[in-house]
Amino acid sequence: MTTVQLTSKDFKSNLKPIWCPGCGDFGVVQGIYRALASIGRPPHEIAFVSGIGCSSRIPGYTTAYGFNTVHGRALPIAQGIKLANPELLVLVAGGDGDGFSIGGGHVPHAIRRNPDLTYLVMDNQIYGLTKGQLSPTSACGLKTVTSPHGAIEHPVNPLLYVLSYGAGFVAQATPADMAGMTAIIEEAIRYPGFSFVNVQSPCVTYGEDHQQVKAHRTAMKTLASMGHDPSDRMRAFELASHYGEQLYTGVFYRNPNPPPTYGALVKERQAALAGGLPRERILESFIQR
Amino acid sequence: MTTQTESMHPPATDLVIGMAGSGGDGIVSAGESLIAAAAAEGYHAMMTKSFGSQIRGGESSCRVRIGTSALHNPGGILDVAVALNWEDFLRFGAELPVSSQTVVIYEKATNVAPDQLPLGGVHPTDVFAVPIEEIARKAAGTDLAKNTVVLGLLAGWFDLAPDAILRGIRKRFAKKSAELVQNNEKAFQSGIDYAKANPLRQARPLARVSRSTAGLMLLDGNDMCAAASLFAGCEFFGGYPITPSTEIMQYLSREIWRYGGAVLQAEDEIAGIGAAVGASFAGKKSMTATSGPGMSLKTEMLGLASIAELPLVVVNVMRGGPSTGLPTKPEQSDLFQAAFSGHGDVLRPILAPTSVADTFRVTVEAFNLAEHYQTPVMILSDQEIAQRKETVDAIDTSRFEVLHRRVPTGAELESYERFRATESGISPISHPGMQGGNYLAAGIEHNDKGDPTVSGKIHARMNEKRFRKLDPLRHRQDLFAIEGDADAPLALIAWGSVAGVCRESLARVRASGLRAKLLVPTLLWPIAEGVYQDFLASVQAGLVVELSHQGQLYRMLRMQVDVPRGLKSLTRSGANPFLPSEIAQRLEQLAIDLQSRVSDQKGEG
Numbered sequence: 011m012t013t014v015q016l017t018s019k020d021f022k023s024n025l026k027p028i029w030c031p032g033c034g035d036f037g038v039v040q041g042i043y044r045a046l047a048s049i050g051r052p053p054h055e056i057a058f059v060s061g062i063g064c065s066s067r068i069p070g071y072t073t074a075y076g077f078n079t080v081h082g083r084a085l086p087i088a089q090g091i092k093l094a095n096p097e098l099l100v101l102v103a104g105g106d107g108d109g110f111s112i113g114g115g116h117v118p119h120a121i122r123r124n125p126d127l128t129y130l131v132m133d134n135q136i137y138g139l140t141k142g143q144l145s146p147t148s149a150c151g152l153k154t155v156t157s158p159h160g161a162i163e164h165p166v167n168p169l170l171y172v173l174s175y176g177a178g179f180v181a182q183a184t185p186a187d188m189a190g191m192t193a194i195i196e197e198a199i200r201y202p203g204f205s206f207v208n209v210q211s212p213c214v215t216y217g218e219d220h221q222q223v224k225a226h227r228t229a230m231k232t233l234a235s236m237g238h239d240p241s242d243r244m245r246a247f248e249l250a251s252h253y254g255e256q257l258y259t260g261v262f263y264r265n266p267n268p269p270p271t272y273g274a275l276v277k278e279r280q281a282a283l284a285g286g287l288p289r290e291r292i293l294e295s296f297i298q299r
Numbered sequence: 300m301t302t303q304t305e306s307m308h309p310p311a312t313d314l315v316i317g318m319a320g321s322g323g324d325g326i327v328s329a330g331e332s333l334i335a336a337a338a339a340e341g342y343h344a345m346m347t348k349s350f351g352s353q354i355r356g357g358e359s360s361c362r363v364r365i366g367t368s369a370l371h372n373p374g375g376i377l378d379v380a381v382a383l384n385w386e387d388f389l390r391f392g393a394e395l396p397v398s399s400q401t402v403v404i405y406e407k408a409t410n411v412a413p414d415q416l417p418l419g420g421v422h423p424t425d426v427f428a429v430p431i432e433e434i435a436r437k438a439a440g441t442d443l444a445k446n447t448v449v450l451g452l453l454a455g456w457f458d459l460a461p462d463a464i465l466r467g468i469r470k471r472f473a474k475k476s477a478e479l480v481q482n483n484e485k486a487f488q489s490g491i492d493y494a495k496a497n498p499l500r501q502a503r504p505l506a507r508v509s510r511s512t513a514g515l516m517l518l519d520g521n522d523m524c525a526a527a528s529l530f531a532g533c534e535f536f537g538g539y540p541i542t543p544s545t546e547i548m549q550y551l552s553r554e555i556w557r558y559g560g561a562v563l564q565a566e567d568e569i570a571g572i573g574a575a576v577g578a579s580f581a582g583k584k585s586m587t588a589t590s591g592p593g594m595s596l597k598t599e600m601l602g603l604a605s606i607a608e609l610p611l612v613v614v615n616v617m618r619g620g621p622s623t624g625l626p627t628k629p630e631q632s633d634l635f636q637a638a639f640s641g642h643g644d645v646l647r648p649i650l651a652p653t654s655v656a657d658t659f660r661v662t663v664e665a666f667n668l669a670e671h672y673q674t675p676v677m678i679l680s681d682q683e684i685a686q687r688k689e690t691v692d693a694i695d696t697s698r699f700e701v702l703h704r705r706v707p708t709g710a711e712l713e714s715y716e717r718f719r720a721t722e723s724g725i726s727p728i729s730h731p732g733m734q735g736g737n738y739l740a741a742g743i744e745h746n747d748k749g750d751p752t753v754s755g756k757i758h759a760r761m762n763e764k765r766f767r768k769l770d771p772l773r774h775r776q777d778l779f780a781i782e783g784d785a786d787a788p789l790a791l792i793a794w795g796s797v798a799g800v801c802r803e804s805l806a807r808v809r810a811s812g813l814r815a816k817l818l819v820p821t822l823l824w825p826i827a828e829g830v831y832q833d834f835l836a837s838v839q840a841g842l843v844v845e846l847s848h849q850g851q852l853y854r855m856l857r858m859q860v861d862v863p864r865g866l867k868s869l870t871r872s873g874a875n876p877f878l879p880s881e882i883a884q885r886l887e888q889l890a891i892d893l894q895s896r897v898s899d900q901k902g903e904g
């Protein structure tokens with residue numbers, strides 16, 4: 011593992027983002043560059059994994075090893091990467107549809123394994139890439155091209171979802187507050203275990219007015235300003251339950267005593283069991299005696 | 300008297316025993332004892348198990364074949380049938396076929412008269428209604444020892460390695476208590492005594508073998524696949540339990556850590572293959588294993604591994620389908636799925652093992668192909684091979700080459716392009732941690748560098764590259780076994796577990812004077828047209844034998860190879876095993892038809 015002096019520029023790739031002008035994801039990628047620069051791991055030691063969606067384009071805009079996978083499956087793939095090479099810094103990103111609809115079944119299992127990786131969801135309450143359909147975090151009643159008469163289902167609450175499965179680090183951010191978002195992403199990466207940041211990243215093309223960056227600036231309220239103690243898990247549940255009504259930003263919950271990570275336990279097991287028959291003699295255990 | 304019968308009937312070189320009972324009867328563990336004892340004596344032995352669908356207590360059966368020379372399949376009609384009760388025995392139908400040559404041993408308490416056996420008109424040579432339960436109670440004080448009595452009966456009647464069986468019994472029960480050892484010894488001896496007191500009409504002792512048992516192994520196909528993966532350097536396995544593939548994951552869950560690797564029991568098959576794809580991206584050899592329904596879930600990820608050019612080994616242990624189908628029985632019905640279920644223009648190599656021993660070679664080959672060509676490779680095994688236990692002669696692993704993916708050199712990393720166009724189509728592959736190798740792997744089409752594109756021109760070029768790199772596969776003659784008479788007019792083509800049946804059928808027809816040959820492809824896909832064309836050049840009539848309703852390889856051959864009109868498909872749904880004798884008879888019939896056609900033509904001349 012290396013840490014070196016790096017700047018945001020070192021993490022910016024030559025690919026020009028194809029996002030719509032004004033898309034919240036532009037801010038998110040800037041925040042990631044800054045957070046990574048501050049962490050100081052060189053790009054080749056970082057694996058940045060995503061699913062499919064506008065937001066999932068993000069690894070390609072960094073100089074890290076990127077893997078733009080298939081819709082909803084970034085977390086399992088990222089866990090394989092982390093297990094294969096625990097030294098890597100592994101970042102996972104995607105949209106709300108990617109993470110809480112098609113990929114929703116993977117989230118609890120990533121949490122219960124507690125790999126040391128950071129999961130950023132760019133939550134825009136809509137399907138961007140496929141042009142404006144209902145998403146699992148869309149508000150009830152929302153009219154979209156697939157809910158032209160208004161949605162009759164209720165949204166998933168991503169914060170409660172991950173909190174209740176036992177994630178050790180749960181936060182929310184918005185690119186409307188670049189400094190705050192950057193600090194949260196950095197803290198999430200530094201957390202030793204599964205960390206989750208729900209970034210309210212507006213879709214300028216299909217999103218609602220009250221979900222835009224400008225509206226966020228006035229609506230947001232930092233948890234710090236409310237004196238929230240991030241080690242208080244019960245209070246975190248209470249605050250998180252206001253998702254969709256109140257835009258709280260900051261760290262809802264940080265486990266003050268992080269348990270051993272999946273990787274650490276795997277390493278322990280490998281060390282404890284090391285020294286089997288050499289691979290070329292593996293069949294000897296089947297010899298009849 | 301004995302010497303006289305023995306001179307009239309030379310000792311058997313091969314014995315097939317089928318046993319069935321309820322789950323608690325210990326039929327399968329009796330089978331295990333038998334093959335272990337046979338192996339210890341130097342015999343070639345094989346055991347297949349078959350179960351009803353209940354987890355515990357349902358009917359279970361096993362078929363044990365013991366021979367003095369190499370065995371290729373679990374055998375045809377039973378020489379010996381053991382029924383602890385008839386209901387369970389009959390549930391296995393065609394899996395336990397009997398004839399008038401079969402010796403039948405059954406539990407007397409079933410109250411079936413020896414001349415009233417429910418075996419469809421068969422009058423076996425010898426029928427023994429044995430009070431098995433009663434003997435067990437008397438000798439061991441419990442009917443749990445029924446299976447040990449059965450072992451005694453078999454040892455007594457067929458001279459089946461009684462000392463080795465006894466050693467096995469002692470070893471097995473020593474862990475529990477001295478009393479159990481004693482009781483089972485008694486039960487075993489009572490079985491032998493019963494057999495001695497009630498001799499067969501014709502003694503059928505199994506001939507002795509004298510060969511070194513050094514290095515002789517006894518294992519099933521799933522364990523072989525898992526162990527071979529470790530030999531090939533597998534460091535990661537992601538999967539989700541499904542019959543009949545689960546033992547691969549179970550073995551690796553025990554062993555892989557010793558080699559610095561890891562197993563992830565995923566939340567579903569998608570995550571299992573996903574994690575394996577991730578590990579491969581991170582530079583490690585990785586594998587996933589499943590059966591048909593799980594394979595359906597994994598399919599999207601196969602496309603990703605193909606376009607991102609990531610090495611990956613995917614095992615499908617086939618069972619009867621579709622859906623839950625016959626989860627505990629073999630079938631060869633997932634070949635279409637393996638070849639065609641992906642989206643987009645894509646080619647994935649498919650390999651099939653024909654036996655437990657062969658599973659070693661095929662698994663190592665799968666890893667080599669995956670690593671060398673940077674592609675997912677499928678292994679199509681089936682329930683029979685995966686769960687049948689057989690003796691395997693020592694394998695000299697130093698004869699097997701293990702290939703690794705081609706990583707970029709230091710110089711290449713200075714101006715690295717992940718998907719650079721090369722003559723072979725194979726581009727050096729970097730992985731995270733490698734400075735200068737940074738790239739974006741993606742399911743999206745990309746240019747040489749790896750940058751996303753929607754250019755039709757680049758897409759065409761990349762498709763061409765991904766196909767071109769696999770071209771040499773079509774010329775891998777060594778991935779095909781051809782046996783028999785090179786210029787024979789009669790032919791068999793078979794793959795997977797059925798190949799072993801056809802090997803024996805071929806030997807039979809050739810022994811009867813026919814000129815015939817057999818082609819066994821290890822490489823099922825892509826179709827190596829040249830190999831088939833050469834093989835078929837002399838063929839006027841033949842059979843592609845497959846354990847499936849459709850005959851999927853036959854249909855794929857019809858798509859791509861100019862097959863002679865006389866080459867037909869012989870198929871049967873799973874769990875209805877082919878018998879070596881019946882395929883031999885079919886071939887003989889084809890030979891007769893050919894003859895009469897020739898003489899008809901002459902007559903017309």
Ligand SMILES: Cc1ncc(C[n+]2csc(CCOP(=O)(O)OP(=O)(O)O)c2C)c(N)n1
Nearest residue numbers: 062063064065081105106107108137138139
């Ligand atoms: C298996 C599969 N199903 C559907 C799609 C189509 N698809 C691509 S992205 C997407 C949803 C995008 O929404 P979200 O994940 O919220 O990301 P966003 O584009 O809003 O950033 C869908 C339905 C796909 N690529 N793959």
Ligand code: SF4
Nearest residue numbers: 030033064138213214
């Ligand atoms: S559609 Fe929405 S989410 Fe997608 S790039 Fe445009 S603004 Fe961003």
